[in-house]
Amino acid sequence: MNNPSTSSPAANSAPSQPTDVVIVGAGIVGLAHAAHAVANGLTVTIIERDHHAAGASVRNFGHCCITAQSGELYELAQTSRKYWLEFSERAGFWASEAGAVVLARTEAEMNVLRELSAVREPGQVELLSPAQTRARLGAAVSAADEAHNDDTHPGAWPGLVGGAFLRDDLRVDPRTTVALLAQWLSRQPGVELHWNTAALGFDQDSDGVTVQTSRGKLRAKQVFVCVGHDVDYLFPELAEEHRIQRCALQMSLAAKPSGVEFAPAVLTATSMLRYPAFTDMPAAAALHSEVLEKQPELLEIGANVMFTQRPDGTIILGDSHHYHSTADPFLDESVTETLNTEITGRMGQPLEIIQRWQGIYASSDVAPILIREIHPGVTVVSVTSGVGMTLSFGLAHRNVSQL
Ligand SMILES: Cc1cc2nc3c(=O)[nH]c(=O)nc-3n(C[C@H](O)[C@H](O)[C@H](O)COP(=O)(O)OP(=O)(O)OC[C@H]3O[C@@H](n4cnc5c(N)ncnc54)[C@H](O)[C@@H]3O)c2cc1C
Structure with missing residues (x-):
């Protein structure tokens, strides 16, 4: 740099x-x-x-x-x-006016998006069908959708039921x-x-x-x-x-996968349990119960499963949240594995991880x-x-x- x-x-x-x-x-x-x-x-x-x-x-x-x-x-x-x-x-x-896409793979997830869309000005939270979601994200999600619906993933989550495009979000590097x-x-x-x-x-x-x-x-x-x-x-x-604490997050960078290019940030169910506009929605309680029942491991690591693509095509993957007065310097490989497995599942293809790091930000309740x-x-x-x-x-x- x-x-x-x-x-x-x-x-x-x-x-x-x-x-x-x-x-x-x-x-x-x-x-x-x-x-x-x-x-x-x-x-x-x-x-x-x-x-x-x-x-x-x-x-x-x-x-x-x-x-x-x-x-x-x-x-x-x-x-x-x-x-x-x-x-x-x-x-x-x-800086890009690329927006963000929230992926929904259950009705509980979609309900949060429907409620937020209903209270925002028209077009700000645009509900998407599975096809529209794929159109926004190209190979970053269409492969995932197919993979989750085929016979090689018994017990896997269902494919997309839809999503939402958050128009006003920006991307920077x-x-x-x-x-x-x-x-x-x-x-x-x-x-x-x-x-x-x-x-x-x-x-x-x-x-x-x-x-x-x-x-x-x-x-x-x-x-x-x-x-x-x-x-x-x-x-x-x-x-x-x-009551300021250090919130430590585990992150990874993946090499650019061939043919995968997407502009918006990509958020998922756990993102809807973290950001206030989603958690303010009445449907957020049912979503929390669903994630707690089906994927408690994500809540245990405070996951906000999301990913963004940098201008050079590499993909930033994250993240987990652990709170300390002084952050432990040691990264827990099982946390990174949980996050990256979740994301590669959404993308339907393996990623080549080329960097891992810890980020720390100030947190207060x-x-x-x-x-x-x-x-x-x-x-x-x-x-x-x-x-x-x-x-x-x-x-x-x-x-x-x-x-
Ligand atoms: C992994 C991770 C993912 C995140 N994702 C997002 C996201 O997608 N969107 C979002 O909005 N936010 C995100 N955040 C939060 C966001 O990055 C931080 O809230 C923001 O960067 C804080 O900016 P800052 O300038 O306050 O702190 P910092 O960027 O930490 O800068 C503080 C600076 O102060 C310097 N400093 C400290 N003490 C002294 C001193 N005594 N004298 C001189 N200099 C000093 C430090 O060296 C440092 O450079 C994320 C954070 C992390 C860690």
């Missing part, structure tokens, strides 16, 4: 010239705040502890899950969608987006980006904020601390109060987003519900607009 060329880190021990905004953390949440600050004509200094961003923002599916949010998150997600597309144009990273956005930001007037520079502490006075970093001090009128799941390193009491002004001028921002890609630009727009 190419790193942006940036100015040298601030190796000063005395406070430098103040900037309007200091951003701590160059993941998508921090960079989205930087992008909106730049768009508002503010000067911005970004500091990132690592030599390039390697956190949750590069380890995910690149699925902006707009449609399946509800309430405040839905409003933020729709604002985010607008700015994902705008900054993709400006910064030159790939998690492996390139953050680096390209950081590169673009570093070229904008009034922006400094310092890698390998960690925030250590914050002191507020009547003129602004001093940020203590591993390379000296920075001065700013406003600081956004966007450190994802590492809030507890800087603010342990806040992390405890918000208190609220889906943490925004807290720790001192005047120092605001902690962390998405604590696993949809930080989806919400990033909307959340940043709201926070920066309030300056």
Whole structure:
């Protein structure tokens, strides 16, 4: 991955010239705040502890899950969608209005989709027949449908009963987006980006904020601390109060299978047990009972069985959810096997797994987003519900607009 060329880190021990905004953390949440600050004509200094961003923002599916949010998150997600597309144009990273397809193979699954479709504006959640689902996904699912209906899979699940197309969802490439956005930001007037520079502490006075970093001090009128799941390193009491945990997810990358090309993200039944617009539906309770009865192993690993295809054709597969204060570094092969067997079953063909990794995001059962002004001028921002890609630009727009 190419790193942006940036100015040298601030190796000063005395406070430098103040900037309007200091951003701590160059993941998508921090960079989205930087992008909106730049768009508002503010000067911005970004500091990132690592030599390039390697956190949750590069380890995910690149699925902006707009449609399946509800309430405040839905409003933020729709604002985010607008700015994902705008900054993709400006910064030159790939973002596609490809939507998402939810596969349904039982009536209980289809009922959730029917209910959501009925409460949304026409066309936003488009119910699909099996043939229409195959038309949206090509070989990624038609093979699966046939395989599940033939005699070689006794006891297998039935083939598709249908699906739904979620029109407003976006696709981005998690492996390139953050680096390209950081590169673009570093070229904008009034922006400094310092890698390998960690925030250590914050002191507020009547003129602004001093940020203590591993390379000296920075001065700013406003600081956004966007450190994802590492809030507890800087603010342990806040992390405890918000009950932030590290949610660890197991992921795989498959080589591009010959002839398989699909644009939308692909979601399945367990996705409908996770995202709020689905879980808000009355039919979600029956779906939960069905999955519990037929595939309890998926619930045991907190599965959200889904997959996306990157622009180079490789396929991202996942995911499981395990919650810890400090995440265990050891991947459990049986978890990966459960997820990948489920997905290859849907695709009806084996996949060549070429990478496995663990992703970690901040999770809280208190609220889906943490925004807290720790001192005047120092605001902690962390998405604590696993949809930080989806919400990033909307959340940043709201926070920066309030300056
Ligand atoms: C496997 C996986 C799949 C996911 N799938 C999706 C999805 O499909 N759609 C979706 O919307 N969301 C998804 N998410 C969630 C999403 O990726 C995260 O919510 C989002 O990336 C969080 O962004 P962030 O910038 O807050 O955190 P991060 O990307 O983790 O960035 C935080 C940055 O802060 C830096 N940092 C930490 N401490 C300091 C410090 N003291 N000083 C300086 N820098 C510091 C870190 O090095 C890091 O680069 C997924 C997450 C995972 C792990």
